[in-house]
Structures are given as structure tokens and as C-alpha cells.
Amino acid sequence: MASSTTGEKKILTLKGGDNEEFILEESLVLQSELLKNMVKEERVSSIPLPSIKSKTLVKIIEYLKKHAELTPSNKEEFKNFEKEFVNVVLEELLDITVAVNYLKINGLLEFCCQAVADRIKDKSVEAVRKIFRIESDFTPEEESEFRKETPEAFEGDLDDTTN
Amino acid sequence: MSCTDPTLQLPDHLLSSIFCYLNFRDLVHVRLVSKRWHRNTPSYCAFNFDESLFFENTRLVGPLPTQEAHNKFSDSILDSLETSKSRLIKAEKRIVHVKFDYICTSTCLTVFHLTRCALNEQIFNGEGKFDSLQEVKLDGVRLSGEALAKFISKCPNIRELSLVNCEREWGCYGKPMFIVLPKLDSLKKLYVKHTSGNNSISKVEVIAPSLQVFHFLCSDVCKDAVYMDIRACRMLREFHLNCVRFLYWS
Numbered sequence: 001m002a003s004s005t006t007g008e009k010k011i012l013t014l015k016g017g018d019n020e021e022f023i024l025e026e027s028l029v030l031q032s033e034l035l036k037n038m039v040k041e042e043r044v045s046s047i048p049l050p051s052i053k054s055k056t057l058v059k060i061i062e063y064l065k066k067h068a069e070l071t072p073s074n075k076e077e078f079k080n081f082e083k084e085f086v087n088v089v090l091e092e093l094l095d096i097t098v099a100v101n102y103l104k105i106n107g108l109l110e111f112c113c114q115a116v117a118d119r120i121k122d123k124s125v126e127a128v129r130k131i132f133r134i135e136s137d138f139t140p141e142e143e144s145e146f147r148k149e150t151p152e153a154f155e156g157d158l159d160d161t162t163n
Numbered sequence: 164m165s166c167t168d169p170t171l172q173l174p175d176h177l178l179s180s181i182f183c184y185l186n187f188r189d190l191v192h193v194r195l196v197s198k199r200w201h202r203n204t205p206s207y208c209a210f211n212f213d214e215s216l217f218f219e220n221t222r223l224v225g226p227l228p229t230q231e232a233h234n235k236f237s238d239s240i241l242d243s244l245e246t247s248k249s250r251l252i253k254a255e256k257r258i259v260h261v262k263f264d265y266i267c268t269s270t271c272l273t274v275f276h277l278t279r280c281a282l283n284e285q286i287f288n289g290e291g292k293f294d295s296l297q298e299v300k301l302d303g304v305r306l307s308g309e310a311l312a313k314f315i316s317k318c319p320n321i322r323e324l325s326l327v328n329c330e331r332e333w334g335c336y337g338k339p340m341f342i343v344l345p346k347l348d349s350l351k352k353l354y355v356k357h358t359s360g361n362n363s364i365s366k367v368e369v370i371a372p373s374l375q376v377f378h379f380l381c382s383d384v385c386k387d388a389v390y391m392d393i394r395a396c397r398m399l400r401e402f403h404l405n406c407v408r409f410l411y412w413s
Contacts, residue, residue: 091169101177113177117184125195134168137198146195153192 012039013046014061016054028064033104052099059085059096063108086115090131093119125153168197178203274298281305281332287313294318297349300325303360306340307332316345325354331362339365346395352376370395378403 010026029035070078097112194204296318340362350371374396
């Protein structure tokens with residue numbers, strides 16, 4: 001299938017998990033190594049991405065647009081945008097991170113990993129478990145040994161589950 | 164859905180990448196969260212320090228580390244090493260990555276990478292030895308006087324040594340540099356790479372009876388010919404030489 005063109009700009013359709021379609025300029029998706037290879041090698045004009053929720057795709061496209069507009073003069077503005085970008089509930093942040101990893105958008109991936117790490121840092125073990133809803137799968141013996149060895153890892157910050 | 168671990172959708176390598184952004188203290192916590200997190204905790208961690216804390220700006224000679232900040236820094240390294248010693252012993256690999264000019268004494272370090280800093284020979288004048296060190300990499304490190312030989316002589320069990328773009332101390336601009344190592348019985352691999360910097364290597368002397376691999380890469384920053392003596396390395400089976408001028412080989 002040949003890419004459809006309007007004037008100079010090539011147009012590409014991305015199909016999210018729930019079949020919602022997103023039409024955007026091909027130049028935008030070149031930031032994704034995965035899509036870049038698809039576009040270059042197979043000359044497709046429509047790419048299905050069934051594993052990515054539309055909601056997540058909307059966010060990512062929003063980022064691609066902002067990133068494409070990045071110039072030295074609006075750096076500050078972009079930084080604020082990035083900050084807001086990852087200011088979402090944990091599940092959404094993880095969805096985005098997984099999708100960005102799949103799409104291979106390197107700069108954004110680093111930023112997302114950092115954002116997830118920020119939600120782990122300075123927290124006690126219990127607080128991290130609560131935030132990430134992880135049940136400990138260590139044996140009670142192991143668990144009590146940890147507590148004996150590194151009591152400070154289990155202290156404080158227990159209520160910090162706001163994110 | 165709301166009571167399952169949302170990180171289950173993250174592949175292991177992604178979990179590891181996320182953990183790479185955490186400091187040592189946080190990683191200790193991460194290891195205890197669950198078995199999967201434990202498995203994916205990097206055994207390598209970077210000590211992060213805000214280097215700007217240690218500099219006062221002096222317009223004339225560039226930034227200089229302030230003594231007080233330096234002491235604070237060394238205290239913090241020793242402190243974190245002390246508290247982490249028992250945990251390091253239990254970790255599968257023991258690696259500490261320190262990006263500053265302070266060599267730490269530890270009995271459990273096996274791998275030591277030092278990047279972009281300076282080593283003063285005086286810090287090796289004490290009694291202490293780095294018995295546990297097996298792998299040392301110095302990358303862009305300024306070595307004063309006999310610092311290299313003194314340091315390495317304190318690492319009797321070193322198996323692998325990499326010297327990447329090391330230079331002499333300030334004030335020795337353009338002067339040639341010697342890589343003269345004391346006798347090293349355990350050294351198996353030696354890598355010397357010299358592609359930038361103000362000092363060219365003019366002499367290499369290695370006495371390592373069990374050395375098996377030696378790579379020597381020296382680009383045109385080396386204006387002088389290199390005198391090399393590796394006669395004592397009788398086990399050498401892999402020798403890569405990439406060097407513009409080479410004087411003597413025996």
C-alpha cells in the first residue's frame with residue numbers, strides 16, 4: 001500500500017487497541033524507531049497497534065507533537081509539559097512506559113523510567129508494596145529476617161500512597 | 164484488576180531500567196519488595212553526588228573542590244559503604260561506581276571503576292590494601308607521580324585492569340607518561356587505550372606472569388614512540404597492538 005499524500009506531507013494512520021484511528025503526519029512517528037522502520041521498509045500507510053490502548057496512544061501522540069515543536073526558545077515550556085505528562089495515575093504511567101518501550105521512543109522512555117523510579121524513591125518497602133499493590137512472596141521467615149537486618153527499610157513513609 | 168500488581172505488565176528489562184535511576188539506599192528497599200523485584204535489582208549502583216556542591220568557582224583557575232565539601236563527601240561514601248557492607252557481601256556481584264576523586268576502603272569491593280577524576284599518590288601511602296579488588300578501570304583519571312603503581316601494588320588480587328585515556332597531574336601538560344606496573348601475579352587482562360589527552364605514553368612495563376590478554380591502543384595523540392617491556396608476560400596469548408610509533412619490543 002502506498003502512503004497517501006497531501007501536498008508534501010505524508011499522512012499515516014495509527015490504530016489503537018480499540019480500533020480508534022489516529023491520523024498524523026508521518027514525520028511525527030519517525031521519532032519511534034519501531035514505526036520508522038515499518039514506514040521505511042514496508043511503506044505502509046496504516047499501522048495497527050493492538051497492544052496499545054487508545055488513551056495511551058493519545059498521550060504519546062501529544063508528546064510526539066510537543067517534542068517535534070521543541071526549539072531552544074521553548075525549552076522551559078517543554079520541561080513543564082514533560083512534568084505534567086507523567087503526572088498521571090500509576091497504571092497510566094506504566095501503560096505509557098510499556099507502550100513507549102514497545103515503540104522504541106528512546107528519549108521519552110528514559111523520561112518515563114525516571115518518572116516511575118521517582119515513585120519508588122525515598123519510600124519504605126511497605127510503602128512501595130502499597131503503591132504498586134505488590135504482595136510479598138517471600139516466606140515469613142525471609143520476611144522477618146529482612147526486618148531484623150534492615151529495620152530502617154521498613155520504617156516511615158507508610159502513608160505516602162498519594163501517587 | 165485493581166488489586167493486581169500493575170508492574171506485572173513491565174518486562175524484566177524495563178523493571179531493571181527503572182531501578183537504574185535509584186540510588187543505593189532505594190535499591191536496598193527495592194530488593195525486599197518481592198522476589199521478582201529482588202531478581203531485577205541491578206547489582207551495580209551508582210553513587211550520585213551533586214558535584215557542584217564540591218566546587219567553589221574561582222574564575223582564575225577554574226573550579227576547585229573545597230576542603231569542607233570534600234570531607235563531607237568522603238564521610239558520606241565511607242558511611243554508605245559501612246552501612247552497606249553486609250548487604251554488599253550478600254549481593255551477587257559487588258560493584259561500586261564512584262565518580263569522584265576519593266578511593267574508598269572496603270573489604271568487599273571486587274569491581275572498581277573510577278571515571279573523570281584525579282588520584283593523588285599520597286592517598287596510597289597508608290597501610291591499607293585493596294585485597295578484594297579484582298577488576299579496576301580508570302577512565303579519564305589524572306594520575307599524580309607514582310599514583311598508578313602505588314595503587315596497583317595495593318591490589319594484589321587484581322585480574323583485570325583497564326586504563327582509558329589517563330593523564331598526568333595538572334602542570335604536566337605535554338610531558339610523557341609511563342605505565343610501569345609492579346609485579347602482578349593474578350593479572351589476566353590488561354587494556355590500555357589512549358586516544359585523547361595531553362600526555363602521550365612513552366613507556367610501558369608490565370611484569371605479569373599470568374597475563375593472557377593485552378590490548379594496547381594508542382592513537383596519534385602519542386607523539387613519542389612507545390618503549391614496551393612485557394618480557395615477563397610468558398602466558399600472553401592475545402596481544403592487540405594499535406600504535407603509531409613503536410620503538411622497542413623484546
